[in-house]
Amino acid sequence: MNIQAIEVRRDQAARPITGCRLCGTDLRYTFVDLGMSPPCEAFLQADQVDQMEPYFPLHTQVCDRCFLVQLKEYVSPDEIFTEYAYFSSYSTSWVAHAKRYCEAITRRLSLNDKSLVVELASNDGYLLQHFGPLGVPVLGVEPAANVAAVATGKGIPTIVDFFGVRLAKKMVADGKRADLIAGNNVLAQVPDLNDFVAGMKILLKPEGVITLEFPHIERLIEENQFDTIYHEHFSYFSLLTIDMVAQRHGLKVIDVEELPTHGGSLRVYLAHQESTRAVAPRVADVIDREKRHGLTDIGTYSSFGFKAQRAKRDLLSFLIAAKNEGKTICGYGAPGKGNTLLNYCAIGTDFLDFTVDRNPYKHGRFTPGMHIPIRPVDAIDQAKPHYILILPWNLKDEIIQQMRHVAAWGAKFIVPIPFVSVIDPAEL
Numbered sequence: 005m006n007i008q009a010i011e012v013r014r015d016q017a018a019r020p021i022t023g024c025r026l027c028g029t030d031l032r033y034t035f036v037d038l039g040m041s042p043p044c045e046a047f048l049q050a051d052q053v054d055q056m057e058p059y060f061p062l063h064t065q066v067c068d069r070c071f072l073v074q075l076k077e078y079v080s081p082d083e084i085f086t087e088y089a090y091f092s093s094y095s096t097s098w099v100a101h102a103k104r105y106c107e108a109i110t111r112r113l114s115l116n117d118k119s120l121v122v123e124l125a126s127n128d129g130y131l132l133q134h135f136g137p138l139g140v141p142v143l144g145v146e147p148a149a150n151v152a153a154v155a156t157g158k159g160i161p162t163i164v165d166f167f168g169v170r171l172a173k174k175m176v177a178d179g180k181r182a183d184l185i186a187g188n189n190v191l192a193q194v195p196d197l198n199d200f201v202a203g204m205k206i207l208l209k210p211e212g213v214i215t216l217e218f219p220h221i222e223r224l225i226e227e228n229q230f231d232t233i234y235h236e237h238f239s240y241f242s243l244l245t246i247d248m249v250a251q252r253h254g255l256k257v258i259d260v261e262e263l264p265t266h267g268g269s270l271r272v273y274l275a276h277q278e279s280t281r282a283v284a285p286r287v288a289d290v291i292d293r294e295k296r297h298g299l300t301d302i303g304t305y306s307s308f309g310f311k312a313q314r315a316k317r318d319l320l321s322f323l324i325a326a327k328n329e330g331k332t333i334c335g336y337g338a339p340g341k342g343n344t345l346l347n348y349c350a351i352g353t354d355f356l357d358f359t360v361d362r363n364p365y366k367h368g369r370f371t372p373g374m375h376i377p378i379r380p381v382d383a384i385d386q387a388k389p390h391y392i393l394i395l396p397w398n399l400k401d402e403i404i405q406q407m408r409h410v411a412a413w414g415a416k417f418i419v420p421i422p423f424v425s426v427i428d429p430a431e432l
């Protein structure tokens with residue numbers, strides 16, 4: 005099926021019209037509707053499996069003025085972030101990525117012992133910890149108290165609060181202004197986008213720099229990463245849209261890098277509009293490419309749902325055939341994105357006997373909605389399944405390396421995205 009040929013579909017009038025999170029325009033187009041799903045980080049304890057579980061819509065829309073792909077605030081950040089299960093330090097490659105960033109940005113901005121680096125959504129200090137050996141003072145802002153406590157325990161000063169204009173003004177009043185504000189995978193998670201960006205503008209010194217990393221909507225569309233949509237992610241950005249965000253708040257995009265993290269991310273560099281920092285030519289290069297790839301055409305967005313539907317049919321066809329042949333299947337990982345995929349495709353313990361995760365917080369718990377038990381990684385060695393479905397497919401190379409010994413009993417890996425594929429570790 006040629007999805008380009010399908011005409012742009014406007015939403016049925018039955019959908020209540022709401023305004024764009026960025027520019028306020030009425031939202032009339034669906035990006036993809038993944039049905040009803042529980043919050044993807046709401047891992048259940050054994051005694052909760054028998055209880056009622058809240059489900060919320062996963063209906064993403066797109067604004068035809070600023071092209072911000074967005075999800076309504078179905079679940080409030082207070083519910084999501086006060087006890088957060090995601091400890092960044094459990095991903096080896098993510099911590100290494102953070103260390104490289106800290107070293108490079110310290111050189112680039114000539115940061116020193118007089119500077120201040122503020123990270124928004126600083127998690128367990130996985131990033132800020134690398135500035136210590138470089139002699140650069142840091143301050144974290146993290147709303148999840150349990151995660152922030154881990155950072156504080158490592159000696160990283162952390163404010164437990166939500167960031168926005170209110171907190172930025174308080175920090176400035178306390179004499180804190182930032183030479184560097186880092187926000188990795190946080191911009192997507194703020195329901196009040198304009199308040200958050202306005203806060204960064206207030207907190208930033210006149211020649212300071214903001215770096216933001218977020219999954220790139222261009223990659224999401226081209227590689228069919230529909231499972232990266234979940235209730236905690238309210239917004240999905242192109243550089244085109246980020247440029248509009250910046251302009252709206254007296255900021256400018258001065259540089260951009262394309263990163264492999266989370267299936268393909270952008271790291272954008274912002275400065276005050278009146279700053280002397282020059283704009284790198286690659287900013288215009290990426291924006292031009294986005295335009296060539298249809299990111300200013302509403303049809304590119306409104307036809308995306310068909311790709312998600314095909315991926316679901318392909319994956320289910322494979323799993324059904326495997327089960328009919330008597331094969332055993334388990335999962336690897338229990339990431340948020342896995343829960344979007346499992347719930348959208350309705351893959352429960354009828355397909356996966358269990359999944360495993362490196363994060364001990366999740367051991368003995370169950371995935372939201374589908375109730376798949378989560379065990380330590382060595383459960384795979386005991387069960388010796390025929391297939392291992394890799395849920396954090398963005399880390400598939402790292403996982404297959406760590407788990408290549410499963411070739412000893414002939415196990416193969418299933419990668420569900422962009423469309424189902426099988427990797428035999430014996431052939432590597």
Ligand SMILES: [Zn+2]
Binds near residue numbers: 027029
């Ligand atoms: Zn808009």
